[in-house]
Amino acid sequence: MTFSPTVIFVVIFCVQSLAAMLQNGFMVAVLGREWVQSQALPAGDTIVAWLAAFRFCLHGLAIISNFLNFMFKCKNYFFGTLWDFTNTITCWLTTWLAVFYCVKISSFSHPIFFWMKWRISRSVPRLLLGSLILGCLSAISTVTGNIITFQMMACENCTFSYRVRKFYQYYFRCHAMLMCGTPFFLFLLSILLLMFSLYWHLEQMRHHRPRPHDHSTQAHTTALKSLAFFLIFYTSYVLLLSISTAQVITIYSSWRWAWEVITYTGISLHSTILMLSSPKMRKALKMKFSSLCVAGS
Template sequence: MSNVIKYVFLIIEISEFITGICGNGFIALVLCADSLKSKTISLLDFIFTCLAISRIGMVFILLLDGIRIVFHPEILDSHQVIEVTFDFFWNLSNSLATWCAACLSIFYFLKLSSFSHPFFLWLKWRRNRVVFTIMLGFCLSLFFNLLNIKFNTLRVSDHLEIENNLTWEKCMPKTQYYSSQILLHLGSLIPLAVSLILFFLLIFSLWRHTRQMTHHAKGSKDLNTGVLVRTRNTLTSFIILLVVHYLATFMLTWFYFTLENDVTFIAAQTVAFLYPAIHPFILILGSRKLRQISVNLLRQIESCVKRL
């Protein structure tokens, strides 16, 4: 019965993988083609592109790990370097996605929020410079992150060269290895906390501005009010997906060395898949350029189907 449940979750993950590849691939291809055509790229498009590329890596790693759980659950115990390699690419893609989400929250907060504090106004005028500085800080953090993972890889290789017959638990205690991985995930709480705080402040600012516009309009329909409401709903859905994703990823790391139930693990993986699979379509609907290109693409596909 447990094997049947694992196959069901794997089928769900495959569908989420296809959805994530289509959404993130569309964003990356459109923005890269647009930047090559215009020979320039805006800061927001650059963040979108990095976010899409990182989430493509995330869905690949999650799918491969799901296939591993269903067909070869014992492979990580007998091939230590494979496990460290999985962790390397997972931390790379997850860290990139975390900091891109933080930069996105900072960009939208400084662009759309309306606060009268002098420090906020000073930051608002230097929006691009602030976001660019944060991204440089992310690069430094990512460098130390990769050094830590590389150090773990070298330690595993050294132990394997000394005694090939030692098991994973003997050559490197599993709890020690995954404790370092949990610390890496705890480090991602900083950009996650920044994203949540800024998005909540932005939603509060949009809600207050919407109330003021509705009050002054005296019940008449206002186009700008509708745009603000859609923006607020988009941000709310993003916050929900982001929190669910990072709770699921933390549970995945914890389950690696505290739980032997593969069904629970693959179920947590399926939940972690939701953020990189669904959020790109929220970005497409929220961006006028991406939305128009997607509508034109769907119309071309529909016309080709009718011709057939």
């Protein structure tokens, strides 16, 4: 039996998305249990918990939406709107996590950074609420664009219908760039500031006696590894949204599915890095594997 490249990529996409849902569900369960026990979570873990929860939903909606598009050759606008809502929130949560790392770890001596270090943890609930509001605005924008397009397409004039399609592409291209391009720019800025902070810190260390355990350098390096790795896939993610909106690659193209596999794999691997870099997550994983080994023996 022979399989087309599209079918192979579809299967890979579904399998890795289900694995990502399992991984993010585990992170939500661990952090949720800690929140129930202590009635509080550190600010960074709160962002991670929200990010894991919405990534769980994002992977699930991506499977449903892409499966409907692939099987029935039509776009489901309901699931598309839900995906757009979840995707916008996920992009902003990823950005807030990068900003949080940048503010907490960076060693700048400017008063603005001192003020941000003091305020960032208290501002996390507002950042989360702001992400939800932006997600709602994104969904409203998507629904409004669809309604306007449907009403304009009721006209049977061929020239007018062509203009409607051009308006639809232009509208949602601007929508995607605004909702995903803005957090991407802040994400990139946070990485650049962290890199400059690490460079400045290393320059300072050259003129002083080096410490055997430089926790600041280690924190900079750990954060940059996680963020810089995800930056590659975040870039491809924004490009994919732009290409999809412009309809350069259709949903039925194997190249589209190959790109989605790469992009969503990058999101999954970023979640893996977040999980393995957390001591409490590693501890929960060890306990889980130990219990499975005991049960299997």
